[in-house]
Structure formats: C-alpha cells, structure tokens
Amino acid sequence: MEKKGCVLMQRYELGRLLGQGTFAKVHHARNLKTGMSVAIKIIDKERVLKVGMIDQIKREISVMRLIRHPNVVELYEVMATKTKIYFVMEYVKGGELFNKVSKGKLKEDVARKYFQQLISAVDYCHSRGVCHRDLKPENLLLDENEDLKVSDFGFSALGESKRQDGLLHTTCGTPAYVAPEVINRKGYDGAKADIWSCGVVLYVLLAGYLPFHDSNLMEMYRKIGKGEFKFPNWFSPEVRRLLSKIMDPNPNTRISIAKIMQSSWCRKGLVQKPVIAEVPMKEPAPLDVDAIFGANEDSNSSVESKQELSKPSNLNAFDIISYSAGFDLSGLFEQTDQKKEVRFTSNKTASTIISKLEDIAKRLKLKIKKWDGGLLKMEGSTEGRKGVLGIETEIFEITPSFHLVEVKKSSGDTLEYRKAMKKDIRPALKDIVWTWQGEEQQQQEEPPELGQQLPQQQEQELPQLGQQEQQPSLAIPVHAVAP
Incomplete structure (x- = not known):
C-alpha cells in the first residue's frame, strides 16, 4: 500500500491523499527531478479486472491520446506494476467547479468565462472526433488561475464507436445533465448531446440549481424530454435566448457550437490571447496498452512497443494543437x-x-x-x-x-x-x-475493427439522481513501467 513520503519508480515522492473512489485514489506527488507538483491516480488492477473495466480504461487511453488542450486536464505519463496502474496527471489546485457553484449562483461575467473555456475545450474534442458524454460541474476543475479544466473522459466515445447509422447507442452520463435523445435510447449524435450538457452546466452556474429536478426520476426524464424548464428572473434576455437554443429537445434544430461562439452573449468580454509559438517536443515511445494489464515480470522494465522506421508515431497531440485554433477561443471563428x-x-x-x-x-x-x-x-x-x-x-x-x-x-x-x-x-x-475530419457525412460501411483497443461500451442503466460516478479517469499515456 502506498504511503505518504514513499517514492514511486524512483521518480515521484508521494504526498497527501487528495481523493478516493471505489477503484482508485488520487495523491499529490512531487517529481523528484524537476520538483513539479503532480497528481497521481492509483488504480487497483485486481479490482479493475474483477469488474470488467479493462475495456473502459483502454478506450479512455485511446481517446485521450487525441486530446491536449489548455482547458483539458493533462496526463503526463502512465506507469504500471504487477498490481497497480499509475496515472501521473496535471495537478489542478482549485478543485471542482461544483464546489464553487454549490455555495450559490455565480456572477454572469464569471459564468461566461467558464462557459467560454468549456465550449473551447469541447469544440476541440469534437474536432478530434471525441465526445465527452458526461459533462457536469463535478468533472470541471479549476486551476490556481481560476481557469477551467475538463476531466474524466471515462464515458467518452470516438467517432468510430458509431454504428452503421452514424449514431451512438450507449446510454451513459449523469441524469440531470443528459440530453433527451440519450434517454430515449434511439441513437444519438454524441456532439449534439455534449452541447445540451454544456447548456445545463451554464444554467447551473447562473442559477445555482438544476433546470431539471424532481424527486421522481421518471418525471424528471419527462421534463428533460420536453425541454420543460423555467428561467430565474435574474437571467438576462441574451442568455435566455442562447439557453433556449442550446437546450432544444430536438437535436436536429439544436444550435451548433460554431453558432454558440458567434452569439453576442458568448463573445462578450472575450480576450484576445497571444499567439502561442510552436515548441518542438520529443515524441515519447509508443504505449502498449495491453502491456499495462499484462505486466507480471518481477524486474523493472519498460513496457514499450518497438517502432519500426516506417511505422507512424503515436499521435503527438501537441504538434496538432500548436497550429490549431484551440489555444485561442476567438481563433475558432475563422x-x-x-x-x-x-x-x-x-x-x-x-x-x-x-x-x-x-x-x-x-x-x-x-x-x-x-x-x-x-x-x-x-x-x-x-x-x-x-x-x-x-x-x-x-x-x-x-x-x-x-x-x-x-x-x-x-x-x-x-x-x-x-x-x-x-x-x-x-x-x-x-x-x-x-x-x-470536420465534415458531417454518413458512413456507409461498418466501423473499423479496433479489437479491444476501442470496444463498444455495453448498454447500461443511468445512475440514480445525484449519484457520483466512480470511474477511474485517464488521459494522455506516455509509457508504462513494470516491476
């Protein structure tokens, strides 16, 4: 069992416990070489194997290899021993946005800033073919500069997870934030469902409570299905118009992210950020995801796949984002x-x-x-x-x-x-x-066979209202180490 002060892999000194769930716990830690603070999520491999969550972890790794954005929590590396998996992540000091809004509604300018950053991150994820599918204040963290960071991609889906009809069919997410088409289980566009969830988040930030809430879960589902909610009297006309378009129960007429960003309310107070120069970054060795779960040797060795000269590199998300508009929200309007x-x-x-x-x-x-x-x-x-x-x-x-x-x-x-x-x-x-990428078109062929790398998530019931998800969250993997 890991204790405060112990050293992991001769690289990180473990600090205080930050949080704990059913399958994982998170510690503050310090990089012994650089002194940088990190958060290390420690996942019990045996528990994960018992409950059959291997596929979910592999899928999340595959998803997060595509994502690197200033408003998404970064994972620096993945390490593994015979009994544990370690995710070394960006340390986000400010905690959950949920903690801030639980004390009461936010000022409109503050809520707008968080919403702008959320939309920027979600738009970037969608441009990479990734849908989050569980956006809520509990999964939105704040750093020391009060900037938002999206976390927990456990329910996320890649574009190739779609069936032949071009839609997703897995019911997941947290009930109060889930789009009507997800509840109906008739297939849905993951990107449009994310937009709905962003609208619910914005409502919560401005109101201090949920737009859809009822002690009877089925009655709450009925309200969600009809888009039945009321605006508090302090909501401005501009934000009312925007939220009405975002929380449109018909996904076909729901506003797009591009139009959200073009809205006068969303553009208000938008600060032009300086252009971030491209910085050369050494691409780490490819990660063998299966090796993380198969590390049974007793000697310290790196679980890395050998790369042939002509083999493509694993996706270097930094190289892509450095010349995308994702760093600057205003640049996304081009x-x-x-x-x-x-x-x-x-x-x-x-x-x-x-x-x-x-x-x-x-x-x-x-x-x-x-x-x-x-x-x-x-x-x-x-x-x-x-x-x-x-x-x-x-x-x-x-x-x-x-x-x-x-x-x-x-x-x-x-x-x-x-x-x-x-x-x-x-x-x-x-x-x-x-x-x-970036073009809406129906695919006429079956999705690619991704084996166990990107499996279809099994159909599951929605959790009860208010129930916290206890899924381990992963991010950009770099390499694995086996004892």
Whole structure:
C-alpha cells in the first residue's frame, strides 16, 4: 500500500491523499527531478479486472491520446506494476467547479468565462472526433488561475464507436445533465448531446440549481424530454435566448457550437490571447496498452512497443494543437475553408496508407521523401507562382488498425495546393478514407475493427439522481513501467 513520503519508480515522492473512489485514489506527488507538483491516480488492477473495466480504461487511453488542450486536464505519463496502474496527471489546485457553484449562483461575467473555456475545450474534442458524454460541474476543475479544466473522459466515445447509422447507442452520463435523445435510447449524435450538457452546466452556474429536478426520476426524464424548464428572473434576455437554443429537445434544430461562439452573449468580454509559438517536443515511445494489464515480470522494465522506421508515431497531440485554433477561443471563428491543412481517419494499415500516398505522388509527378515516424513530404518538379509546391502528410497511429492522417501545404501557392487536393488527391484517397475530419457525412460501411483497443461500451442503466460516478479517469499515456 502506498504511503505518504514513499517514492514511486524512483521518480515521484508521494504526498497527501487528495481523493478516493471505489477503484482508485488520487495523491499529490512531487517529481523528484524537476520538483513539479503532480497528481497521481492509483488504480487497483485486481479490482479493475474483477469488474470488467479493462475495456473502459483502454478506450479512455485511446481517446485521450487525441486530446491536449489548455482547458483539458493533462496526463503526463502512465506507469504500471504487477498490481497497480499509475496515472501521473496535471495537478489542478482549485478543485471542482461544483464546489464553487454549490455555495450559490455565480456572477454572469464569471459564468461566461467558464462557459467560454468549456465550449473551447469541447469544440476541440469534437474536432478530434471525441465526445465527452458526461459533462457536469463535478468533472470541471479549476486551476490556481481560476481557469477551467475538463476531466474524466471515462464515458467518452470516438467517432468510430458509431454504428452503421452514424449514431451512438450507449446510454451513459449523469441524469440531470443528459440530453433527451440519450434517454430515449434511439441513437444519438454524441456532439449534439455534449452541447445540451454544456447548456445545463451554464444554467447551473447562473442559477445555482438544476433546470431539471424532481424527486421522481421518471418525471424528471419527462421534463428533460420536453425541454420543460423555467428561467430565474435574474437571467438576462441574451442568455435566455442562447439557453433556449442550446437546450432544444430536438437535436436536429439544436444550435451548433460554431453558432454558440458567434452569439453576442458568448463573445462578450472575450480576450484576445497571444499567439502561442510552436515548441518542438520529443515524441515519447509508443504505449502498449495491453502491456499495462499484462505486466507480471518481477524486474523493472519498460513496457514499450518497438517502432519500426516506417511505422507512424503515436499521435503527438501537441504538434496538432500548436497550429490549431484551440489555444485561442476567438481563433475558432475563422472560416474552416481557409485552413491549409486537412485531416482524415482511416481503418487501413500504415503500410497501405503509405503505399496509396506513393501512388498519388507518382501519378502527379511529385517527388516523395520519407522520414521516420510516418512523416512524408511530396514536392513538385516545376516552379509554380510561389515556388515549388510542397505537400506534407503525417500519419498518427491511434491503434494499429486505425490512423489519423494530416495533409498540409508546406510550400508553394495555396490555390495550386487546393486545386490539387480537390481534383486529384482527395478523390484518389477515397478508398482508404474512413471520414474527413470536420465534415458531417454518413458512413456507409461498418466501423473499423479496433479489437479491444476501442470496444463498444455495453448498454447500461443511468445512475440514480445525484449519484457520483466512480470511474477511474485517464488521459494522455506516455509509457508504462513494470516491476
């Protein structure tokens, strides 16, 4: 049993207990090398195995490898022994937003700031194909600067978890914050369900209580299904209009995140943040998720998968976010068709994707170069209006059978690049593309086989009103260590 003052893996000195649940406990800790404070979640492997939560943890790891945002709790690394799993996370000092709102309603400007940060984080998650599905004040933390951090992705889902109808079918979340279509169990769009939950959170921040509450759970479900709630008299007309559009019981007419961010109420007081420069970051060794649960050796060894020269790197979320608009909420209002990069997911192997890119390069008479980690660069043979056209593609492994591919212009004329993308490259990629990121389209094929990496979550009953979820929360894994 871990005690205060003990040293984990010769790297972290364990401190006071911060919280405890059924399957995990969280300690404050100090990095012995840097002195930085961290939070370490310690999960009992035997308990997790007994209750069959392995798939949920693996799914959450896969999800969080895609997410790194200033308003999302960061996980620095994952370590494992024969009996325990350790998640070394960002230490968020301020506690839950729930604790603040439980003392009473917040001022409108304060609530707006938290809502702006929540929408920024959720929009970024959706751009990565991730739906949280359990947004509530208990899962929103505050740091020392009173900035919001989204946590607990235990119920999250990736886009490829959808069935053939393009919808999610797992009933999950906390009843008072769940969208009507989730309760109806007829399939739902996870992103639209998250928007509803954001609206309930905003209502709670401004009112100090829930919009839907009843001692009878079925009566509360009825009210949610009809969008039956009342505004307190102190709600401004602007926020009333916005919340009416967010908590629209019809998901097809519910307001989108883009329009929420364009609303006059949400834009009010928005501060232009300085541009954050790209910082080179060394990509850690890939994490073998199965090795975390199979670490039974008695010697200290690193549970890492060996990477072949041509194998794509695990998704480096920092590289993606450094040139996305996620750092700056105001930047999210730019027109998407002005971006110089596109991304798509594929359920093909890395070698198949690379082979397809080589065929395209040959057809377009482009020279192709390769770098380790799935980075390829294609260059034209003739000068264009603004020099030689250069196109870079980078392949990120989410699981061995599921990849995210980014294509962007590295040099040359933007119009020439867009023309090549529209007329030649995109049509040629059609047979390997699962979905183009950021585009709403129904998929006509079955989801990729992800094995145990990204399993379908089993149908489960909604928890009772007020019941706290006791699921271990994971984030961006870096590596594992076995004793």
